[in-house]
Structure formats: structure tokens, C-alpha cells
Amino acid sequence: MLQPGSSIHNFNVRIVSTQVFDISHDYDFHHFTNEVAKIGAINGDLTPELVNGLLDYQTWSLSNRMLIADVSRLTERDVPQSIQIQGTNAGCQGVNLLVLVISEQELTFDRLTVLEYSTA
Known part of the structure; x- marks a missing residue:
């Protein structure tokens, strides 16, 4: 997330190589909506948080900008991966970055035997 008015040029994310x-x-609102659309497509674009109209250009550009990169197809399960975020601050002020790495973990729970089975 970036401060209002901030801009990142030459943005990219690397997983290993x-x-x-x-x-x-140069990451802009068009790239943001493309990445959100990829995430929304997972649930048939029915996730209310992504399609409720609250993510519009004005809100994105005037509030804390979010830069999203869907890396789900680049990773292998159960293999440690290094993550590298690249970019150049194009603003006249410093930038504080909040990086969220979200990982999916599936769990099966047997209520009769109270055993947990990890199916990651």
C-alpha cells in the first residue's frame, strides 16, 4: 500500500527467478483492476468484497494505493520460495510499504476421531 499521490515505476514481483x-x-489503476479480476475469477466473480463497486479509480488514486500481484500460478506447494519486490519510487516523498503475503492452507478435520489432516 502506498500513500495518496505516490507512484511506483518499473514495478515487478519475482518468485525465485x-x-x-x-x-x-508503471503500475496504475488498469493493472490493479486486472489483478483483482484474476483473483475474482477464482470464485466466479461472486466475491462481494471484490465486485461491490467500492474499488473505483478515484478511491484508488486518492487513498492508499494497493499494488496487487497474483503469484499463485508461479509457486510450488511445500517448497520454500524467495519473494523479491522491485520498483522505483517516482514521488517526491518517501514511501512506506506494507507487504502482505497471503498463502492458502487447506485443512480437513474428522469430527469423530478429532484428527486433523493437512492437505496443503
């Missing part, structure tokens, strides 16, 4: 985007680019 694989880049998320083919070329590093």
Missing part, C-alpha cells in the same frame, strides 16, 4: 509480469511497468 520468475517474474510475475512479463516486463516491469
